Amino acid sequence: MQPSTAERIARLSAHISPSNLQMGESSMLERANCRAKGGAPGFKVAILGAAGGIGQPLAMLMKMNPLVSVLHLYDVVNSPGVTADISHMDTGAVVRGFLGQKELEAALTGMDLVVIPAGVPRKPGMTRDDLFNINAGIVRTLCEGIAKCCPNALVNLISNPVNSTVPIAAEVFKKAGIYDPKKLLGVTMLDVVRANTFVAEVLGLDPREVDVPVVGGHAGVTILPLLSQVKPPCSFTPEETEFLTKRIQDGGTEVVQAKAGAGSATLSMAYAAVKFADLCLRGLRGDAGIVACAYVDSKVTELPFFASKVRLGRGGAEEVYQLGPLNEYERVGLEKAKQELATSIQKGVSFIKK
Numbered sequence: 001m002q003p004s005t006a007e008r009i010a011r012l013s014a015h016i017s018p019s020n021l022q023m024g025e026s027s028m029l030e031r032a033n034c035r036a037k038g039g040a041p042g043f044k045v046a047i048l049g050a051a052g053g054i055g056q057p058l059a060m061l062m063k064m065n066p067l068v069s070v071l072h073l074y075d076v077v078n079s080p081g082v083t084a085d086i087s088h089m090d091t092g093a094v095v096r097g098f099l100g101q102k103e104l105e106a107a108l109t110g111m112d113l114v115v116i117p118a119g120v121p122r123k124p125g126m127t128r129d130d131l132f133n134i135n136a137g138i139v140r141t142l143c144e145g146i147a148k149c150c151p152n153a154l155v156n157l158i159s160n161p162v163n164s165t166v167p168i169a170a171e172v173f174k175k176a177g178i179y180d181p182k183k184l185l186g187v188t189m190l191d192v193v194r195a196n197t198f199v200a201e202v203l204g205l206d207p208r209e210v211d212v213p214v215v216g217g218h219a220g221v222t223i224l225p226l227l228s229q230v231k232p233p234c235s236f237t238p239e240e241t242e243f244l245t246k247r248i249q250d251g252g253t254e255v256v257q258a259k260a261g262a263g264s265a266t267l268s269m270a271y272a273a274v275k276f277a278d279l280c281l282r283g284l285r286g287d288a289g290i291v292a293c294a295y296v297d298s299k300v301t302e303l304p305f306f307a308s309k310v311r312l313g314r315g316g317a318e319e320v321y322q323l324g325p326l327n328e329y330e331r332v333g334l335e336k337a338k339q340e341l342a343t344s345i346q347k348g349v350s351f352i353k354k
Ligand SMILES: NC(=O)c1ccc[n+]([C@@H]2O[C@H](COP(=O)([O-])OP(=O)(O)OC[C@H]3O[C@@H](n4cnc5c(N)ncnc54)[C@H](O)[C@@H]3O)[C@@H](O)[C@H]2O)c1
Pocket: 048, 049, 050, 051, 052, 053, 054, 055, 074, 075, 076, 077, 117, 118, 119, 120, 121, 122, 131, 135, 138, 141, 142, 157, 158, 159, 160, 161, 162, 187, 188, 189, 190, 191, 218, 263, 264, 265, 266, 269
């Protein structure tokens, strides 16, 4: 059936940000979104920090995902340009841009999944924890918006230090009375992506055939690859184990140093974020057997948050898997990881509770 004139006008204005709309146009915009939903069934996804180094390629890859019907791109700078650019891609998702704090609520309302790569990246010589002072406040504000406007959305948190920003988000959600531990996921997929790549190099395999569980957290020694559990089953010499573990733990720093002041991993991170978001959306859709590593509310150790394999379903991280048998090298690594994680978690919790 041909669309009505009103619908056609609404489609023409679908890229306009809500603050620029004239009276009457906003209902047309709603209709455009309904059309988008009706025409291309799928999920509504917001990216917060969409104009950044990760945000831009992430937005592009999300626009290519057939599970996404509506894509909201929010940033405090440059989101109109990124939105105009991405919106010309001839894929199904309707893209809308949102600029600045006053448009945060509109960006978040009705979202099924919110992906957060907002915040400053490292420069050489910095640890992820050095980003805490700036990024903690950014994550708090964004999560307050989520609590208000889309409390049931799944949240994929990328902003560093992930080991602390996830506890911050949890405290914000608890304060707002909407905390659902299954819906808050710290993104550690880049560690898995790197581990698969580096292990495949050593084994002479295609990385797509390799699956390395990476548990713990997302910084230095808290990144704990379980090389004894690699699929396909294989064994490593002590030297290979040491080399691979260090390379996986230092993967972020390797990129920060190579970029020499121009930021940290963005393209591989966007790839990893979309890989993870796609698994989350498949879970939301009800696909069976969706498993990925993520940093979540956990009872796997005595710590309140820990990264391990989780099963993703309609409710988010519906099951958090135990670590399985560890070898001696991994048991020692686990103790080191837990020590550092405990401090980072406490730092995040105190930031909100202070
Ligand atoms: N979890 C991981 O594996 C992983 C991997 C790589 C990077 N990161 C982290 O992701 C974050 C972003 O990295 P990047 O390279 O894209 O940085 P970037 O500086 O290129 O982009 C960050 C974007 O966030 C935006 N922003 C800042 N404050 C904001 C706010 N209050 N609301 C919305 N947007 C805001 C900025 O305007 C910018 O566009 C960093 O903290 C980095 O450490 C995490």
